[in-house]
Amino acid sequence: MALLDRFARPLRSLRISVTDRCNLRCQYCMPEPDYVWLPRESLLTFEEMCALVDAFTSCGVDRVRLTGGEPLLRRDLPVLIESLASRPGIADLALTTNGVLLAQQASALRAAGLHRITVSLDTLQADRFHRLTRMKELSSVLAGIDAAVGAGFTALKLDTVLIRGVNDDEIVALLEYASGIGAELRFIEYMDVGGATRWTGGAVVSRREMLDRIAAHYGAVLPIAEQSSAPADRFLLPDGTTFGIISSTTEPFCASCDRSRLTADGVWLLCLYASTGTDLRRPLRAGATREELGRLIQTIWSMRADRGAEERLGMDRETTLIPIRTLKRDAHLEMHTRGG
Ligand code: SAM
Numbered sequence: 001m002a003l004l005d006r007f008a009r010p011l012r013s014l015r016i017s018v019t020d021r022c023n024l025r026c027q028y029c030m031p032e033p034d035y036v037w038l039p040r041e042s043l044l045t046f047e048e049m050c051a052l053v054d055a056f057t058s059c060g061v062d063r064v065r066l067t068g069g070e071p072l073l074r075r076d077l078p079v080l081i082e083s084l085a086s087r088p089g090i091a092d093l094a095l096t097t098n099g100v101l102l103a104q105q106a107s108a109l110r111a112a113g114l115h116r117i118t119v120s121l122d123t124l125q126a127d128r129f130h131r132l133t134r135m136k137e138l139s140s141v142l143a144g145i146d147a148a149v150g151a152g153f154t155a156l157k158l159d160t161v162l163i164r165g166v167n168d169d170e171i172v173a174l175l176e177y178a179s180g181i182g183a184e185l186r187f188i189e190y191m192d193v194g195g196a197t198r199w200t201g202g203a204v205v206s207r208r209e210m211l212d213r214i215a216a217h218y219g220a221v222l223p224i225a226e227q228s229s230a231p232a233d234r235f236l237l238p239d240g241t242t243f244g245i246i247s248s249t250t251e252p253f254c255a256s257c258d259r260s261r262l263t264a265d266g267v268w269l270l271c272l273y274a275s276t277g278t279d280l281r282r283p284l285r286a287g288a289t290r291e292e293l294g295r296l297i298q299t300i301w302s303m304r305a306d307r308g309a310e311e312r313l314g315m316d317r318e319t320t321l322i323p324i325r326t327l328k329r330d331a332h333l334e335m336h337t338r339g340g
Contacts, residue, residue: 092116
């Protein structure tokens with residue numbers, strides 16, 4: 001019997017931020033040059049992450065995604081992956097990365113048993129990449145994508161946050177690039193999450209507008225009907241290309257959200273927009289057993305009533321943005337701490 005929350009949503013998917021650190025400074029996520037990082041001693045060890053994953057899988061989680069910050073900055077990540085991949089309860093083990101370090105690590109990730117990789121790619125223009133991220137790393141990212149394909153990661157996904165006036169003139173170029181390498185592109189609506197201190201409503205390119213612009217170039221865009229709790233709705237172009245749209249901002253999908261997040265220091269968040277979570281590191285380090293942690297997880301999930309993105313639809317979003325001074329006081333409010 002699946003564990004359900006107050007809106008009958010099952011607990012199935014866990015996103016683990018393995019580090020809050022990142023080697024890019026994307027303007028829509030970590031625009032500041034410097035950040036306060038979580039203290040090292042507070043970070044979960046791989047053994048602790050696996051112990052928590054065991055408690056989560058005992059409650060129904062069967063999909064785990066490693067994210068961050070930039071997960072490839074976490075030393076010896078393949079060791080964690082190997083350990084997670086050996087757990088029969090995990091049907092899907094995925095990683096989201098900015099790709100900068102992927103060329104060096106793709107083979108080791110594959111050998112460790114990682115199932116799937118998603119690479120964030122917002123532009124194909126080197127100077128724009130530099131302006132958007134503060135780093136001159138586009139060629140490393142593209143080499144990383146090639147290495148992932150070469151290492152045998154077949155279901156490769158590329159995620160693009162589309163921002164008006166920044167990269168929305170690259171819709172077609174990105175679609176063509178993705179289909180050329182056999183990957184599936186997913187456009188993400190720009191979200192007003194913690195860290196996105198430069199967000200404005202005017203910068204959001206809505207799902208509707210994306211579809212209109214893609215149809216104007218390619219012709220009819222057909223929705224692909226599928227039963228899935230994945231955040232992206234998928235579409236088919238006349239030439240057979242498929243792509244996805246994650247419309248968290250204008251058409252949120254809280255009703256089917258089976259995801260929760262674990263920060264690198266063990267705080268469990270029930271919603272990307274949640275301002276507080278449950279510290280699971282403390283009971284774990286105090287010696288709680290898997291059964292005890294599982295009971296805690298069950299109790300909390302069964303009370304879950306979050307609909308963060310839907311609630312924001314009715315708000316004046318420009319005033320819901322978290323000010324930088326508040327973000328500096330509580331790193332847990334940052335997107336890179338909670339795991340995107
Ligand atoms: N460093 C990794 C990466 O770049 O993929 C993983 C962490 S990153 C926070 C995860 C995803 O969140 C990325 O695809 C990123 O583009 C997305 N993201 C960050 N801030 C966002 C925002 N304001 N709106 C929409 N997506 C955002």
